[in-house]
Amino acid sequence: MPPEDVMEKVVNLCKRRGFIFPSAEIYGGFRSTYDYGPLGVLMLRNVKGQWWRSMVQLRDDVVGIDAAILSSPRIWEASGHLATFTDPLVDCRRCKERWRADEIGDTCPNCGSHDLTEARAFNLMFKTFVGPVEDDASAAYLRPETAQGMFVNFLNVLQTSRKRPPFGIAQIGKSFRNEITPGNFVFRTREFEQMELEFFVPPDEGPKWLDYWCTERLNWYRDLGIAEDKLRLRAHSPEELSHYSKGTYDVEFAFPWGWGELEGIANRTDYDLNAHSVQSGQRLEYFDQGSGERYVPHVIEPAAGATRAMMAFLLAAYDEDVVSGEKRTVLRLDQRLAPYQVAVLPLSRNESLRPLAREVLHLLQPHWMCDYDETQAIGRRYRRQDEIGTPWCVTVDFDSLEDRAVTIRERDSTEQVRVAVGALVDELGSRLS
């Protein structure tokens, strides 16, 4: 399938099946913002849940926080965002479109004119005002990254969690950037979700932990089902490196238009903690009571986008095949990411099937996210579940009323097996683990 087709099909499927809707659609949409529908919210929660599980739950050297989105200008002054978090903006004098200068060269992609303004620095942060007066003293910013929340809480976390380097602080949450050219569906939006870890290490251990996190993070995407040949790790060239970075790698995915960043993994050194120490007057450092040693930790930061990762998982999972001579669309999502793990489907709408079907549903609901659907022919309902990536369908038929057994059907192979209702939770549990 040509890559452009996959993109169009996935965007279409997202809208049609309730993963992602254009925001404010009844008003004609609103500037590249998107709303996550009934299936999208489930999948996005699963993406974030898997990140949290691997980064926090399964480790004893990482703790989480959830910092405020509305944030003090002093944070962004210290971090350098107020001065330098900019993109070069140019206007086309003929059609009035605006572009990122580094993306277009000397020709307007809209009308082909070469009559462009000089590039000027455009700050990407959303500014707002806290309280009733709109003056400089009440200015605040919507955070453009979650990372600074970890740096400004470094001492709070150190003092309350009894952790010592190497240790990390993790956070998932919304970030906002006034991108000049959002696009490619939810790849680049002005409101998006990030999943970031700041991992604080003794200064001489930075390079070692940078390698460690590159491997870990690449494996996370692989483990959740993205094929080897669609992922790569790319080192930033010296010209590309941020001024504070002593080494950055991007985890990239083969998007339909080419390689694109899923996640940046950077050695930010002691830049951020030092900057906030200077700005706040507080010493953001680690003091080892045993050895009497005092130092400012270096920081390794794996910074991923949750919404962008969800899009990559959808693109990687999209497939079309033929089952018993009939074409079908199937999302081969890892079961941990699929919106529903199980769909309970009575064979028909016949009233007599409903009590047992509802009983089976209630049996499974405490364990997995379940869909329940009794309208249309069973074949069409299987196709609907294949199309949204549900790994297992459980069918209640007329024999079930006699033998208290049901049919379970697997999404990828479409194989069916008969299982006693009493053994269903264990059976699905072993297949879904």
Ligand code: ATP
């Ligand atoms: P880009 O170069 O694509 O603008 P970036 O290098 O500025 O991204 P980071 O600041 O490293 O991105 O942010 C970490 C991650 O957050 C990115 O890898 C991406 O997954 C996600 N992200 C950043 N900006 C956006 C956006 N506008 N929309 C969706 N996700 C984003």
